[in-house]
Structure formats: structure tokens, C-alpha cells
Amino acid sequence: MSRLLLFAALAAVIGFAPDAPVTRAAEPKPVAAAADGNDFFFKPNDRIVFLGDSITAQYQYSTYIELYLTTRMPKGNFTFINAGIGGDTANGGAARFQSQVLAEKPTAITINFGMNDGGYGGFNPDACKRFAERTSAMLDMATKAGARVALLSPNAVDRRNKSNGKQYVETQKQFYAPLKELAAQHKVSFVDQYAITRAATDKMEVDDPMAKKAVPYYDGFHTAPPGGLLMAHAILTGLNAPALVSDVAVDASAGKADAKSCKVGDVSVLPNTAGVSFTRTDEALPLPVQKDWLPMLPYTNELKDLNYYGLTVKGLKDGNYVVSVDGAAVGTYSAKDLAAGVNVGNATAGPVWEQANKVLQAINAKNGLVAARFNDVVRFNAPAWLADVAAERKPAELAKRMEKIDAAQKDIYKLAAPVTRKWDVKPAQ
DSSP, X not given: OOHHHHHHHHHHTOOOOOSSOOOOOOOOOOOGGGTSOTTOSOOTTOEEEXXXXXXXXXXXXXXXXXXXXXXXXXXXXXXXXEEEOTTOOHHHHHHTIIIIIGGGOOSEEEXXXXXXXXTTSSOOHHHHHHHHHHXXXXXXXXXXXXXXXXXXXXXXXXXXXXXXXXXXXXXXXHHTTHHHHHHHHHTOEEEOHHHHHHHHHHHHHHHOTTOSSOOSBTTSSXXXXXXXXXXHHHHHHHTTOOOEXXXXXXXXXXXEEXXXXXXXXXXXXXXXXXXXXXXXXXXXXXXXXXXXXXXXXXXXXXXXXXXXXXEEEESOOSSEEEEEETTEEEEEEEHHHHXXXXXXXXXXXXXXXXXXXXXXXXXXXXXXXXXXXXXXXXXOOOOGGGHHHHHHXXXXXXHHHXXXXXXXXXXXXXXXXXXXXXXXXXXXX
């Protein structure tokens, strides 16, 4: 992928402020097993390298994974490096694994090859054998270096808007079959992203056969922002990402509140239990749901298994209620919905959304520095007559640019810091 296209892709994921709040119905609560995150692949202080082809180089699914980790762990101290190259294969990845991946001293690596390896046609057993061998070589190098690996099968192509999609989506299934066994052999994590995204696009074919609304990949396999969300959701949930952002349960009758992963204070109940107000200080931010993600929510479990930002209010009089944060409406819900619990994380407006969206915008800006460092310095190969000069200057230039990236990352964490906000639940007029 050209640098022009790369930066166009970076620009494509920058969010914009919506002009009206989105109302959501009641959502089921996240299952308890997904909430503790003890088995989550990514750990605080990780230095993460995303390795892959042009789909990785688009900075979409990787950016949304980064956004999740930054908002969910605002003291996580992560470093994110994207080592995607357009047109690359497992063979190319293995060839550059030492110089472009392990040289970065990663503690965690995601490997996402196979889209180009399969050849976009019928199944080729020789190509599959090479793919498995070169993938195994990368896993060997990573485990010997002590890095954790998440091996990913690629996303399934969308038959609705890929010319040979009907054939290739079946080839993919056969071609990626060795990956699960390879992951087991090398004792690394594995996410069958192909199977997850295939199930989603199969359902899209039924719901939207002409691809008018739900369009994850603009050409059938390279991601549009909705496809970046689809992939990030598949990868993160496959790696046991915690579902819960935070949760508040208010009993209006008793004037009391329980909280998970946040602090609640100043609980006040309107006369005749016609509404409540309270302050809420969250330990983390929800993902800022973008407007162009909305068509993908039915195929990503409405994000309740990844982005549950809960609010429950019991004991309210019947009717509809506006939920506001710092005076800005974020959604309208019925008393019945509020009693069951709603996921305010799917709102697309309000101060919490705006704060998280600033984090996304800052990540996109910072990733411009990451991309320039990788393409201009990491990948630079000096001619033989300049080899001695490059050997001397390249490490210094890499370090200088990483200092700027690290400084930008610190500023991002400042944007993600918790803020105490006033919440109001009042009757809709």
C-alpha cells in the first residue's frame, strides 16, 4: 500500500462529532466470565507489534485494538508499533521478522498473514505448505525471543463485493486450516478471525444482499472503518478482552447506588421517584462508537461483550427518561429498559464520547509518526556505498523518532484520564 493510501486510511478512521444522540434499547449485561480479564492476551506495559500485510498497514483494526487498550487501561503504559506492508506474505514476514519485529523488542506480537498467500484463486497445496512452514518459522523466532504471540487467521472476503469472492472464501477456509494446529504446537494464542468474520458476512448476505448498508470491506477484503471494527471485535474477544467498562446500579426507592469499576456519589432522587442524579468517576472510558460503525453493531454482538458501559435504575415511575451527562443528552430509555440495564457505551454523543473520541483522534495523529518511522527508517535499505553511514545513523534516527512517539503516547494517556461527571436521569418532555 502506498504512503498516500496509508495516510488516507489513517484519516478515514478519525471520528467526527455527531449532531444528535442515538437512543438504544435495553441490552443484556456482559457475562461474568468476560469481565475479569485475567486471561486477556495483552498485559500492561506491553510493547506490541502488529505484523501483517496491507490490511494491517491500513491502521484500522490495529488502531481500534489500540483504542480499546488505551481507553480500557488508561494507565496501561503500552507501546504500539505497526509493521504491516502491502502485498506481503508469511514468507516476507519471516524474512523480515528479526530486523523489523524482534529488533523492536516486543513483548507481544500479532501475526496476520494469509490473504495474499492463498493467491485469490483455487486451493494450492504447495502454497499452503509454504505458508505453514513460514508461519512456523515466525512462531519459532518469537517464542525463542520470549515474546507472546497471537496468531490470527485473516478476515473472510465478502462475496457480495469481491469479484471472485465465492471461490476464494472457500479457498481461505482450507488454506488457513493449519494455523490452529501450528498455534497449539508452538503454545501461542490463536484467533480464528476467518471463521468469526465469515459467520458475520454470511449473515450480512441474508440481511443486506446487495451490500447497501453493512459494508465492512470496500473491495471485499481491505477494511473500511466498519470492517476495522469487525476485525478488532473478533480479535479482542477472541483474546478474552474484558467486556466491562464500568457499571452503575441505582435503586431510586432506596436512594442508593452500587458501582463496578467506578465511584458513585451525591445520589439524589427526584420527588415521587421521577428521576435520579449522581456523580460518576469511571476507571476507564468506553470506546467512542463512530457513526460508520453503527451498521456493524448487529454483527458484533452490539458490543456488549467488549464495550459494556452500564446503567441500571430501578424503582422509577413508568415512562421515558432522558439520560444526560454534564447536561448533555446521551440517550432516551424507558423505565423498563433502565430497570433491566442499558449499555450507554453505544451512545454516539455526550462528554464521555467526546473525551474518548479525542483519544481516537490523538491515536491517529500519533500513528502518522509510527508509520513514518517504519516506512522511512525501519524499512530503509542503504546502497552498499552508504552502508557504513547508515549503520551509524539509523539507530540514532530510530531512537529519536521513538522519543517523539513515546511523548505523543503520554499525551494520549492524559486525554484518557478519568473525569468525574454529573449524571441525570429525568423524565422525557
